Amino acid sequence: MRLRSLLFVPGDRPDRFAKAVASGADAVILDLEDSVAPVRKVAAREAVAAFLAEPGGGVRRFVRINPVDSGMLDSDLAVARVADGLVLPKAEGAVTLAALAALSERLPLVLPIATETPAAIFALGEYTRSPVALAGMTWGAEDLPAAIGAQTSREPDGSYTPPYETVRSLTLFAAHAAGVPAIETVYPAIADLDGLAAYAARGWRDGFTGMMAIHPAQVPVINAAFTPDAEAIARARRIVEAFAADPDAGALQLDGRMVDLPHLKQARRVLALAG
Numbered sequence: 001m002r003l004r005s006l007l008f009v010p011g012d013r014p015d016r017f018a019k020a021v022a023s024g025a026d027a028v029i030l031d032l033e034d035s036v037a038p039v040r041k042v043a044a045r046e047a048v049a050a051f052l053a054e055p056g057g058g059v060r061r062f063v064r065i066n067p068v069d070s071g072m073l074d075s076d077l078a079v080a081r082v083a084d085g086l087v088l089p090k091a092e093g094a095v096t097l098a099a100l101a102a103l104s105e106r107l108p109l110v111l112p113i114a115t116e117t118p119a120a121i122f123a124l125g126e127y128t129r130s131p132v133a134l135a136g137m138t139w140g141a142e143d144l145p146a147a148i149g150a151q152t153s154r155e156p157d158g159s160y161t162p163p164y165e166t167v168r169s170l171t172l173f174a175a176h177a178a179g180v181p182a183i184e185t186v187y188p189a190i191a192d193l194d195g196l197a198a199y200a201a202r203g204w205r206d207g208f209t210g211m212m213a214i215h216p217a218q219v220p221v222i223n224a225a226f227t228p229d230a231e232a233i234a235r236a237r238r239i240v241e242a243f244a245a246d247p248d249a250g251a252l253q254l255d256g257r258m259v260d261l262p263h264l265k266q267a268r269r270v271l272a273l274a275g
Contacts, residue, residue, distance in 0.1 A: 001060065001084075001109070002026050002275070003136060003181055003210040004226035005219045010035040011044030017051050023216035024223060027060035032076055033067075033089050041072065049079045059082040062111065062135075066205055068099045085109040085135045090116050090143070094125025094131070101131045109135035111183065114174065115167045116143035122214070124174035136181035138212060139171035158195065172207055184211035193221055200225030209273060228274045236267035236274075 007025040009016050009034045020028045030051065036044045046274050048063060063080035064087035066072040080086055081104060088100060091112035101107065110132045114120055121144075127137060141153040141164050153164040160168060168185075175182035184203035187196045190195070199248050200211055201224050211222045235255075251260040 001135060002273075003060070003183065005210060005213055005222040006062065006111075006183065007216065007219055008035070008186075009211045010066060011048045011063075012036050012040040014047040014051065014140050016049075019216055021057055023219040025059065025064050025213065025216075025219045027084070029062045029064050029087050029212070031064045031220070032080070040066050041066075041075075045079045052079070052082050056084070062087050062108075064089060073100075077107075081107065083108050085111055087138075088112045090120070092117060092120045093219055094124035094129060095123070096130050097127075097130050102160050107132055109133050110137040111138060113140050113186075115139040115171055117147055118144070120144075121167060121170065122229055125177065127174055127178040127180075130178065134178060134180045136183045137171060137175035137178065137211070138183035139168060139185050141167075141185055157176050158189070160211075168259050176207065181209045182207060184208040186212045188214065188216065190215045190217065193217065196217075196221050197225060226273070228270045232270055233274050236270040237268035239263055240271065 003026050005025045006029050007020050007023055008029045008031055011030045014026065017028070017030075021049040030048045030130070032044050032048065034222065052061060061083050062085040063083045065076040065080055067090040070224065085108045088110050091097070091114050097110070097112070100110065110129070111134070114124055114127065114137050116189040127134065141160065144164070145151070145153045150163070153160055155161055172182045184200070187199045189195055196218055203211055204225050210226050213219050213222055238254060239259055240261070242254050243249065246252060251258055253259075
């Protein structure tokens with residue numbers, strides 16, 4: 001499943017669903033949680049159910065359900081179990097995943113938001129033993145500082161403070177340890193597309209394979225950042241071809257530089273992401 005861009009859309013705004021689908025996002029996330037007021041939850045489920053009953057148009061459709069301890073999960077799952085995936089907020093490792101699995105014998109792929117509580121940070125290594133199939137792992141920089149009374153997760157220039165850089169890194173490594181895509185969190189400055197491009201490029205550089213979006217205008221920028229360019233694809237092909245021509249080599253010289261087996265692994269990853 002290719003997940004370069006995942007665009008949030010409030011579940012109680014069906015007037016925005018078509019625009020989200022037409023944005024070019026690889027997936028839309030129909031939100032039943034934070035963007036929907038409690039009095040609008042029923043209306044949101046009804047709108048999402050109607051949308052999921054129609055053909056998807058080639059776009060993956062995820063539903064962000066409410067947390068497992070919210071008392072709303074049965075109602076959410078009655079709607080969301082026919083989606084392509086579930087986004088699971090406030091995930092705290094194996095305990096949360098087991099609680100979700102106990103509610104339904106058949107679940108779509110699950111994308112946990114794995115860093116929204118203090119306890120969640122200490123459970124990041126548990127996703128290697130997930131009792132449900134994962135679509136990936138992602139993190140968030142908003143709920144966690146609120147949970148611990150931090151004033152912000154960001155420096156004045158928009159970069160993350162050290163605690164949240166650590167959380168980002170741990171999520172990145174936890175996703176790769178679990179063998180699933182690492183999805184970068186949202187960039188909240190909707191109008192700052194240059195800043196978004198730099199942020200998404202950093203995510204690609206560091207090993208994330210996709211990113212969540214909060215506005216359709218962000219989708220083309222994110223897709224571009226997480227799609228290998230022609231130069232990267234050409235170099236990856238040269239590396240793969242060089243090792244194919246000398247399969248017993250542990251290291252080779254290519255374009256005046258040494259390449260070894262980690263470079264081969266990365267080259268194969270680039271080609272896989274390029275399709």
